[in-house]
Amino acid sequence: MINDFKFGRVVIIGDLLLDCYVSGSVHRISPEAPVPVLHRAHHTAVPGGAANVAMNAATLGSKVTLIGIVGQDSAADTLKNALSEISGIDLSHIVDDPNWITIAKTRVLSGRQQIVRIDEERIETPSAETRAQLIQAARTAMENADVVVCSDYAKGVLTDDVVQAVCLAARERGIPVIVDPKRKDLSAYEGAYLITPNRSELYMATGLSCKDDREITEAARVASAAFGGNVLVTRSEDGMTLYETNGKTTHVQVRKSEVYDVSGAGDTVVATIASILSAGQDLETAVVIASSAASIVVSKLGTATVSRAELSAALLLEIQEDGETADLARARDIIEGWRHHGARIAFTNGCFDLVHPGHIALIKAAGKQGDKLVVAINSDASVKRLKGEKRPLQDEQARATVIGALRDVDLVVIFDEDTPLETIKALRPDVIVKGADYRENEVVGGDFVKTYGGSVVLADLISGRSTTSIVRKMQVGV
Known part of the structure; x- marks a missing residue:
């Protein structure tokens, strides 16, 4: 099983986020306004966005180089400290920009119920100097890479010139690029090997209905033509659909589980696919294994990762036969x-x-x-x-x-x-x-x-x- 896989090196570039969770219990409504009063018990912070992709890939066993932008603020320090606790993640290519604000999302929870989310961000285009640093960092990291991931959360890092430079450099080196997209115009990802939109993102990019297998397949075909690569559509409880450039379509079912939280599930899928490809496996195998990883991570509260042991056990459970x-x-x-x-x-x-x-x-x-x-x-x-x-x-x-x-x-x-x-x-x-x-x-x-x-x-x-x-x-x- 995957315990025998020899994972390679994955370069991840994209929007770095800090996911914060304030949790407690609610027993009454405020007399000041019709809102619940939370008795705060815990406050935690974990890497999100591209940083969560890096955490997932490293937890599975890949060697990861993470590239992105952080500000010179306390959120950046918290993010870096959390990432440094995970073996296998190289943080030396993260760009510190004094004009940038490290993006933080704070979710307020009562038990498993999210009450409100508070976002701290200022979305803007990075300076020409910062973009040049990102491109150079990506080119340097690709010298020893097996797979490249562009984790696009539409927070400003993956501008047109950065994406195009990354795809060009990867193509020159024969390295597949996986993109988690947030754009309407998919042609910006020309040269990518695979994009992984969810159902709503696919609809936004193609304008086509995505209700059933037939419609998903047609929309994926249109999306593929827009940038020239493979398309993996994540469909929540309906599983995933892989449309390959040769016209082959594969619908992958997910293991049924009680879904608690889908936060970061897409990150887990992208990280797993990148890791499995880095181990020399084919795309369909990577997608099947990623579907199992997604089934595990959605049963966890908040932004989370899946260990190799957890994934291996789930895969064995799914292929049990009776002789x-x-x-x-x-x-x-x-x-x-x-x-x-x-x-x-x-x-x-x-x-x-x-x-x-x-x-x-x-x-x-x-x-x-x-x-x-x-x-x-x-x-x-x-x-x-x-x-x-x-x-x-x-x-x-x-x-x-x-x-x-x-x-x-x-x-x-x-x-x-x-x-x-x-x-x-x-x-x-x-x-x-x-x-x-x-x-x-x-x-x-x-x-x-x-x-x-x-x-x-x-x-x-x-x-x-x-x-x-x-x-x-x-x-x-x-």
């Missing part, structure tokens, strides 16, 4: 879903006519080599060709049922050929596991899996255990 038996087409679809959740696929095969301790040892060893184990069993016709007319002793469905009931087995497929080579080619497992009575160069499919980075593992056997020897003993009455 079902599937035909090859269905098995391929199941495995593709597992892969998009970051799972490593192990594979072993055999006749498994009478299951004995040797079989169990092989399957246990195979299960340890991956997150999900696929077992391929020979069909009845295949067993007869290999073992003779009196075999198998149990038909293929009975054998599949027994193997599928084993704890370590996640999926069973039946193949009709003499060897599982075609099955292996269709399923493309990450590792093939066979008994140590084989040599590695004798394992069917071994050479094939190695062509795409897979491997072969030879497991220790329990000597003297085989269906043939059991049958022989039965025949002689031993």
